[in-house]
Amino acid sequence: MTTPDPRLTEQRNPRSTAIDQLDTLAVVDLINAEDRLVATAVGKEREAIACAIDLVVECFEQGGRLFYVGAGTSGRLGVLDASEMPPTYRTEPELVQGVMAGGFEALLRAQEGAEDHPEHGAAAMDEKAVGPNDFVLGIAASGTTPFVHGALARARERGARTGFLLCSHPSAQLREAHDVVIAPLVGPEVITGSTRMKAGTATKLVLNTISTAAMVKTGKVFGNLMVDLQVTCQKLQDRGERILVDTLAVSREEAARLLDASGGHVKAAIVMAKLGVDAEGARRELEAAGGSIAGLLGK
Incomplete structure (x- = not known):
């Protein structure tokens, strides 16, 4: 009898030894059952x-x-x-x-x-x-x-x-x-x-x-929003505007204006609106707060 490989990843799974004899749905169910062990x-x-x-x-x-x-x-x-x-x-x-x-x-x-x-x-x-x-x-x-x-x-x-x-x-x-x-x-x-x-x-x-x-x-998230994203495509433009609408309670049009004025940086746009500063001022404030909106605004 051969000694089992000490590496767990190289050992045979007793639950799948007959997988080649199963119908397609049973194969799917078997793999899914094993996958459910992963998160635990x-x-x-x-x-x-x-x-x-x-x-x-x-x-x-x-x-x-x-x-x-x-x-x-x-x-x-x-x-x-x-x-x-x-x-x-x-x-x-x-x-x-x-x-x-x-x-x-x-x-x-x-x-x-x-x-x-x-x-x-x-x-x-x-x-x-x-x-x-x-x-x-x-x-x-x-x-x-x-x-x-x-x-x-x-x-x-x-x-x-x-x-x-x-x-x-x-x-x-x-x-x-x-x-x-x-x-x-x-x-x-x-x-x-x-x-x-x-x-x-x-x-x-x-x-x-x-x-x-x-x-x-490290301050890249505000609430559960990825506010440090940089707008580089249409999808991110849409996401950035929606973040500003949600966090600032502004119209979509105002969100687009703020995003444009910030140079496409959502985090700076939020600080601009909250503190009434321009994009350069927002970046200075963020740098002083270690990049954290929550730390800057005391939230």
């Missing part, structure tokens, strides 16, 4: 996720950056989360960055061998000039990806704070090596080793939470 597993890691968020915010406040490092699905999800920050929260592209084993080409076409080289991960940290004000989150569903471990080891050498996100049981050594370890144990995949499924879903949920909460805590 992520919820059990709430304290570790909160710790990661606080580390990220602390780094941002010190002028640092957040890096996601991964390979395959894990790397693509990191790049996806990072790429959504500028249009959603008006961040500089450098603030949150995804580092992918195999580079840009691996985003479009799988390059599985790229993950086997820890020295490439280390070189990526050197290239990014990672330092003490940065937080680097390694993502590897199995917890064993050499590229990720190489990147994190070099990041620590360069003084950065580090975290690890995996969907397998973390070793004591792994926990000791990093500032935080997040390990949602979603169980074996429906298709053995296909970590783009439950592990990928768990990873997306965790990254959503980390980046969103960090944006909230």
Whole structure:
């Protein structure tokens, strides 16, 4: 009898061993039943996720950056989360960055061998000039990806704070090596080793939470509205106007006028209306308040 793989993500799921014999609806039901386990597993890691968020915010406040490092699905999800920050929260592209084993080409076409080289991960940290004000989150569903471990080891050498996100049981050594370890144990995949499924879903949920909460805590959100968005397309123009209508109780026409006068920056438009200042004055007031409308207006 062979010894079971210690990596939870590589073990066989006893509930799906006959999936190839099921009809289509039963396959859908089986996958859906497994997916329902994911949110619970992520919820059990709430304290570790909160710790990661606080580390990220602390780094941002010190002028640092957040890096996601991964390979395959894990790397693509990191790049996806990072790429959504500028249009959603008006961040500089450098603030949150995804580092992918195999580079840009691996985003479009799988390059599985790229993950086997820890020295490439280390070189990526050197290239990014990672330092003490940065937080680097390694993502590897199995917890064993050499590229990720190489990147994190070099990041620590360069003084950065580090975290690890995996969907397998973390070793004591792994926990000791990093500032935080997040390990949602979603169980074996429906298709053995296909970590783009439950592990990928768990990873997306965790990254959503980390980046969103960090944006909230750095003043990018007012109430539950993404007020720091920059109008760059018709959809965002519409969203920006609707935010101003809701927060200022003005007409759609007045919202459009304010948005235009602010240079397309919703947050500045709100401050302009609330304090009776021009766009430049609004930006000065926001800078003095650390970018927080709630802090500026005492709400």
